[in-house]
Amino acid sequence: MSIQWFPGHMAKARRQVEEKLKLVDIVFELLDARLPLSSRNPMIDDLVKHKPRLLLLTKCDLADERGNKAWLDFFHSQGMSALPVDAKTGKGVGQIQPASEKLLQPLFATREKKGIRSRQVRAMVLGIPNVGKSSLINRLAKRTAAVTGDRPGVTKAQQWIRIGKTMELLDTPGILWPKFDDSEVGLRLAASGAIKEEILPLEEVALYAVNYLSDRYPQFLAERYKLKDLSLSGVGLLTEIGKKRGCLQKGGEINFEKVAEILLNDLRSGRIGKVTMEMPGDWHSDGGVEADGQNDS
Ligand SMILES: Nc1nc2c(ncn2[C@@H]2O[C@H](COP(=O)(O)OP(=O)(O)OP(=O)(O)O)[C@@H](O)[C@H]2O)c(=O)[nH]1
Ligand SMILES: [Mg+2]
Known part of the structure; x- marks a missing residue:
């Protein structure tokens, strides 16, 4: 499957993520529960190496139960923290805060050593287009803070959104990588709705x-x-x-x-x-x- 990409956009997206990474304590990497590895942008892996990271398997309500379990086992066996979430009903969303705090224990300990008691946290939400970043943020914020839509490319710019008293989330535009090594990855992404219809x-x-x-x-x-x-x-x-x-x-x-x-x-x-x-x-x-x-x- 051949798709037209815009390398200039990709380079810009990468730069924007890199700049903001310095400001955040943790990254929420959203993967589509129906195609977790195909929806995993290798660029994110490369950029986020040194930050605590929580994988969130979105749209788990659309994936089959057996698949959800198999994928959670898969990521856990690789030593990664992963949670299934459904932003439509809010299922699983309540687990995000405790899971993040667990991952942030080392940061909190370092802060305490310096006499800083603050548990304020900044997180960046990353993932491919249409994976449910803005929907999940709205769920966490309990209000419509970010625009969502049933098509890829809805969020056009980064935006900070406050969640309660202790968390700030950065919503980001979805990023796809310019070349898929495997055509099946491209077909799965296309079937899931991550790629603009006009170029499919x-x-x-x-x-x-x-x-x-x-x-x-x-x-x-x-x-x-x-x-x-x-x-x-x-x-x-x-x-x-x-x-x-x-x-x-x-x-x-x-x-x-x-x-x-x-x-x-x-x-x-x-x-x-x-x-x-x-x-x-x-x-x-x-x-x-x-x-x-x-x-x-
Ligand atoms: N069934 C289901 N639909 C979801 C879920 N999360 C998001 N959606 C739907 O998926 C579509 C895309 O959601 P968005 O939150 O706009 O996705 P996004 O990742 O912010 O997309 P971009 O801003 O384009 O990168 C919307 O139609 C949402 O209603 C979910 O957990 N379950
Ligand atoms: Mg969005």
Whole structure:
């Protein structure tokens, strides 16, 4: 999948994060619970090495329970602090403060040695576009302090937001990296809604999604679109969905763009079911994605 990127924007984003990092005590790195490694920006890892970091697996309500558990075990086994959160209902959000305080114990101890009793904390919220940074901040702040939206690229500039008496959070624009080493990573990000629609090969993304669903969650496809034959190829499945949903164009041909829109909207909103788009076992130990032929049509 080829996507047009803007390296100038990336360099600027990196600079802005670097500047503000000096001011914060902890970083909240938001990963999409449905695709935690694909949504992990390697640049953040590189930049944030020396700060306490809490991984927050967002949209855990859209991912499947088994997947959430597998990913938490995965990150914990790597010695990372990670929590699942759902900014829609607030589930898990109450755990953020205690988990942060635990990570900040060394900082508080150093402050006390210097005679500073303050528990004031500044945190930076980082993550790819549309992962739920601003929504989570609003939950923590218990008010609409940041603009949110059902598309990537909503937050345009950094903004400090006060949370209660002891915390200040920096909301940041989502950052994607300019080149994906693995095309499956790009397809998963696209399927999740992290990439602007205007630059997506929508039908290619839908084909990837339908193949993945027919492999891992065939019952969801069967139920949502009343499909009988799930042994069909990816194109065959999209054709059937198109027929069921009346996505026809002049001459009775299937309008695949329309089918792609329906499928991706259903997937992103969770209407299709709770879907985890990758499991820890799909990744090699070297960080690459397992090639399992799911791209075959
Ligand atoms: N189901 C569900 N939806 C969520 C959750 N968190 C955020 N969303 C939705 O995801 C979309 C994106 O949320 P934002 O908070 O704007 O995401 P962001 O990371 O700030 O995005 P940018 O500012 O574009 O980088 C919105 O439609 C939110 O309602 C969640 O935990 N569960
Ligand atoms: Mg935002």
